[in-house]
Amino acid sequence: VQSVPHSALVRWLRGEASLPITLLHLLSSFSDADALLCHLDSSRERVVGDEVGAARLAALRQFAQAHRPGIALVRQMGALHARAEAELPERGVDTLRELYDRLADLDPSAAVALYAFGDARILDEATHEVISYLVDRGILSPSRRLLELGCGIGRLLEACAARCASTVGVDVSPRMVELASARVRHIPNAAAQLGNGGDLAAFATASVDVVLAADSWPHVVMLGADTMIGLAREVARVLVPGGEFVVLNFSYREGEGRDLADVRRLVSLLPFEIVEQALRPFRLWDAVTWRLRRGVG
Numbered sequence: 001v002q003s004v005p006h007s008a009l010v011r012w013l014r015g016e017a018s019l020p021i022t023l024l025h026l027l028s029s030f031s032d033a034d035a036l037l038c039h040l041d042s043s044r045e046r047v048v049g050d051e052v053g054a055a056r057l058a059a060l061r062q063f064a065q066a067h068r069p070g071i072a073l074v075r076q077m078g079a080l081h082a083r084a085e086a087e088l089p090e091r092g093v094d095t096l097r098e099l100y101d102r103l104a105d106l107d108p109s110a111a112v113a114l115y116a117f118g119d120a121r122i123l124d125e126a127t128h129e130v131i132s133y134l135v136d137r138g139i140l141s142p143s144r145r146l147l148e149l150g151c152g153i154g155r156l157l158e159a160c161a162a163r164c165a166s167t168v169g170v171d172v173s174p175r176m177v178e179l180a181s182a183r184v185r186h187i188p189n190a191a192a193q194l195g196n197g198g199d200l201a202a203f204a205t206a207s208v209d210v211v212l213a214a215d216s217w218p219h220v221v222m223l224g225a226d227t228m229i230g231l232a233r234e235v236a237r238v239l240v241p242g243g244e245f246v247v248l249n250f251s252y253r254e255g256e257g258r259d260l261a262d263v264r265r266l267v268s269l270l271p272f273e274i275v276e277q278a279l280r281p282f283r284l285w286d287a288v289t290w291r292l293r294r295g296v297g
């Protein structure tokens, strides 16, 4: 069995993962930036005689060094995530609300994407690749109305607004809704509102063409099967026939087996068909993508 630092480093050296994602995976095994840098230094012997490998290792070291403050931030946020995950079975949505309120106050961009390490340029690049994915697949188009479930700071709401008829975000964290609302206040076809995490009661039946869940569905999965199925039923209700439910990361579980089992369960219970399953289309972000189309009925 390969250790996390070993496999994350090998993927980076082979060009199979981005710098931010490699750093994020490596961090789970080290107490701080110094320990990580020390590990990278001791890994030099692995790339002796391999010019490309040595250059990639040096680039990783430089990236880690340049993002020292971001590393400290991510470690702090990681600890809050871990504590929240432990509390979640007992406290449910309240835990998520408090977690994301707290994260938003610490650093809005790292709060929605740890791998951004608080670096706005990294987050912008990640946003750009998500938008390209949505546009290339025809998911965004000028006539479509989009609902983003778990909109966070509204970076995707803002970027999608120019490419579709309307974008509305819903989030359980009041602080996130505040930030998203401020971000889109000058965009007439974009808005954000508070949700309860369990239903979409504020949205009429068959009123949207796309529901996007970008890194929010893993939290829904953590809330348990009943909440997950209930919310997916709500997604099916608010979508028009032919509308799409786009999930970027279904869960944070290891491998895709259990996600696939859950997706098949949703498809067996609700009027969805699978359009795309378990792809990794992004260069920067390692999200696994799923698309379900709402059928008639």
Ligand SMILES: C[S@@+](CC[C@H](N)C(=O)[O-])C[C@H]1O[C@@H](n2cnc3c(N)ncnc32)[C@H](O)[C@@H]1O
Residues within 6 Å of the ligand: 096, 097, 100, 111, 112, 113, 149, 150, 151, 152, 153, 154, 155, 156, 170, 171, 172, 173, 176, 195, 196, 197, 198, 213, 214, 215, 216, 219, 220
């Ligand atoms: C990792 S952030 C991603 C935010 C945004 N989608 C993005 O990619 O920038 C996850 C967001 O989902 C929200 N969230 C988690 N569970 C939710 C639920 N059941 N309903 C609505 N929002 C939820 C959190 O409050 C948080 O703002």
